[in-house]
Amino acid sequence: MPTKGTAQERLKYEQVADEIARRAGELQPHDHLPSERDLMQQLDVSRMTVRRAIEQLVRRGLVYQVHGSGTFVADPDVVTKTLRLTSFTEDMQQRGLTPSTTVLRTAVQPATEDVARRLRIEPGADVLVLERLRLADGTPMALESVHLPAMGTDWSAFDPTASLYAQMSAAGITVERAAQSIHAVNLDRDQAYHLDQAVGAAALQVTRVSYTEAGVPVEIAETIYRGDRYDYDLVISRAAQ
Incomplete structure (x- = not known):
């Protein structure tokens, strides 16, 4: 049975994932998303929450990451x-x-x-x-x-x-x-x-x-x-x- 804190954190990173996905939907495929630091400041959340949100979006095929370069909007047709x-x-x-x-x-x-x-x-x-x-x-x-x-x-x-x-x-x-x-x-x-x-x-x-x-x-x-x-x-x- 998850603790209250765990449930709250789960809900938080899913909310952040939804917001990042919304922003990504306004961009073109392969556009660069803001850095983790910028997303932390813009969304007023922890680095861990941002990372978990991005990991979820990568699994959903909405964004992709390039080591050393950042996170980019995925092409929905690819x-x-x-x-x-x-x-x-x-x-x-x-x-x-x-x-x-x-x-x-x-x-x-x-x-x-x-x-x-x-x-x-x-x-x-x-x-x-x-x-x-x-x-x-x-x-x-x-x-x-x-x-x-x-x-x-x-x-x-x-x-x-x-x-x-x-x-x-x-x-x-x-x-x-x-x-x-x-x-x-x-x-x-x-x-x-x-x-x-x-x-x-x-x-x-x-x-x-x-x-x-x-x-x-x-x-x-x-x-x-x-x-x-x-x-x-x-x-x-x-x-x-």
């Missing part, structure tokens, strides 16, 4: 994804969008040499291959191809239209980290058809191998994101020489 390990379903729900899935293909097939190497299984071992079109509010957003090893799990019991991460977690398989690469690509005819884009349109190809806390690979996912609806927010720093 999903800005950070490198925090989240599922497509989580990304869309955090932005107030309704995720849905069209299953294009499911099959159990022998692992190729490359898939076996990355999943650390024997070549020819059974893997579940799942190809899906991911949508948000009915708009095609991404094409996804996933390879999952057996892991003693009955994949036939999984719902291919729902979040795999949530179902894996329910089955006792918790994804803790992932190795990921991002490449700029152009859509081929089949990809363009599913994503409702022109052939040759710009896209992002994200290849990810996900691991449990013990370092066991449990997923290979290759996802093609629409270039006009996705960007990646990377925070980098220069180490002292």
